[in-house]
Amino acid sequence: MKWSDTREEKIKALKRFYIPPDRVHKKQPEITGSDAGHIYRVLRLTAGAEVELFDGTGVGYLAQLVTVSPNCIQFRITESFSLHSESPVKITLAQGFLKDRKMDELVRPLTELGIYRWMPFYASRSVPVPVEKRIRKRLDRWEKINLEAVKQCRRGRVLRIEPTKRLADVLSASKHADLKVIFYEAKPKGFHIQKTRSKKPESVMVMIGPEGGFDPEEVKMAQANGFISAGMGPRILRAQTAAIAACTLVQYLFGDMGES
Numbered sequence: 001m002k003w004s005d006t007r008e009e010k011i012k013a014l015k016r017f018y019i020p021p022d023r024v025h026k027k028q029p030e031i032t033g034s035d036a037g038h039i040y041r042v043l044r045l046t047a048g049a050e051v052e053l054f055d056g057t058g059v060g061y062l063a064q065l066v067t068v069s070p071n072c073i074q075f076r077i078t079e080s081f082s083l084h085s086e087s088p089v090k091i092t093l094a095q096g097f098l099k100d101r102k103m104d105e106l107v108r109p110l111t112e113l114g115i116y117r118w119m120p121f122y123a124s125r126s127v128p129v130p131v132e133k134r135i136r137k138r139l140d141r142w143e144k145i146n147l148e149a150v151k152q153c154r155r156g157r158v159l160r161i162e163p164t165k166r167l168a169d170v171l172s173a174s175k176h177a178d179l180k181v182i183f184y185e186a187k188p189k190g191f192h193i194q195k196t197r198s199k200k201p202e203s204v205m206v207m208i209g210p211e212g213g214f215d216p217e218e219v220k221m222a223q224a225n226g227f228i229s230a231g232m233g234p235r236i237l238r239a240q241t242a243a244i245a246a247c248t249l250v251q252y253l254f255g256d257m258g259e260s
Contacts, residue, residue, distance in 0.1 A: 011060075014052040015043060016151050019075075021055040029053075029063070030074045040070045051075075056150065056158040058083050083156025087255035090116040090203040092177065093247055094170045096123035096210035097130075098239055106240055107142050110159055111149035113247050114255065116203075117160040121170045125212035135164055167218060170207070171225045177205040180227040183246050184214045187231035191249060200254050208243045 017039070023029050031039070039045050045065055053061040053075065060083045063075040093110060097103065097120050110118055122129055130138065139161065146159050165173075174180050178201030181191065207222060214222075223229060232245055252258045 011052055011062075012154070014050060014062075015039075015045070016052045016054065016154070018147050018151065019053045019055055019061075021057050021059075024053070024055050024059075024061065024077070028066070028074050029077060030072050032072050036073045037070050039065075039073050040068055050078075053077075054083065054150070054156060056147075056156075058086065058156040060156065083154075085114075085154060085156050087114040087116070087251060089201060089250070089254040091247060091250055091255070092117040092119060092173075092203070092205045093243060094119045094121055094174075094205060094207040095243055096121060096208060096214070096239070097126040097164065098210055099127065102240055103138065104141060104145065106243055107145040107159070107161075108149040109244050110247065111146050111155065112153045113244070113251055114155065115159055115247055115251075116157075117162065119162045119165060119170055119173065121165045121167055123167060123210050124215040124218060126210040127212075139163065167221065171221060174205045174225060174227070177201075177203045179204045180207070180222075180225070181205070181246075181250070182207040182214070182219060182222045182227040182229050183232060183242060184209055184219060184229065185231065185236055186213075186216075186219075187229050191228075191230035191232070204250050204254060206246050206250055208239060208246060211239050 017031060017035050019029060019031055045051070045068065047065050047068055049065045051063055051065065053063050060081050061077050062079040063077050065073060066076050067074040093115055095103070095106065095118065103120060107118070142161050146161060150158050181204070183206065207227065219229060232242060232249070237245060248257065
């Protein structure tokens with residue numbers, strides 16, 4: 001449906017919460033956990049209050065609170081609508097694994113930038129390589145940050161976060177991308193897409209290395225799998241900065257941050 005500006009402003013003024021898609025169509029949709037506690041203890045919303053829900057698949061809902069408790073909030077869905085805040089280009093960022101909490105710090109800006117998929121992978125210069133148990137905890141943390149960012153930026157879909165992979169898995173997953181670009185510091189010249197394609201791609205895979213950069217053999221492997229090599233100017237960027245800059249550049253050229 002098409003809303004008036006007044007309608008849009010009303011929706012934006014409402015408190016916004018995530019509800020898993022498998023709960024939306026139940027007879028009595030509900031939210032549990034920390035969001036329920038936040039609604040009850042912090043916001044102190046009561047039965048009859050109106051909120052916006054989203055299910056992370058591009059659909060939003062107007063809902064009224066029916067029952068309120070510290071552990072469970074039950075709703076009545078009054079209206080559903082499509083959310084139109086997704087980029088027209090599906091951007092996948094394949095990121096060489098970074099140290100400490102640097103990976104955690106990437107989740108929020110990637111979600112805000114409208115990136116479609118994030119694929120952390122172990123590059124040859126990634127140190128250290130976390131154990132599987134710790135990776136599971138990191139994935140859970142990333143998903144939590146992801147949801148919080150989606151609420152804040154009013155995005156309709158959550159960032160798709162893949163389990164950590166090897167470079168070979170990333171290259172295999174890239175075969176369906178319309179455009180593939182590997183950014184690395186040994187390529188100081190910028191990314192001149194107008195010289196490489198005449199049609200805007202619908203899907204783009206961007207590959208960024210870890211703190212130590214890519215091994216030359218990894219770059220050759222990527223190029224052999226159809227990746228265009230590019231740089232971001234003569235300055236050496238931190239890996240986190242390079243990831244955000246590359247995604248912003250691609251979103252500007254092909255997505256919804258440019259002139260058209």
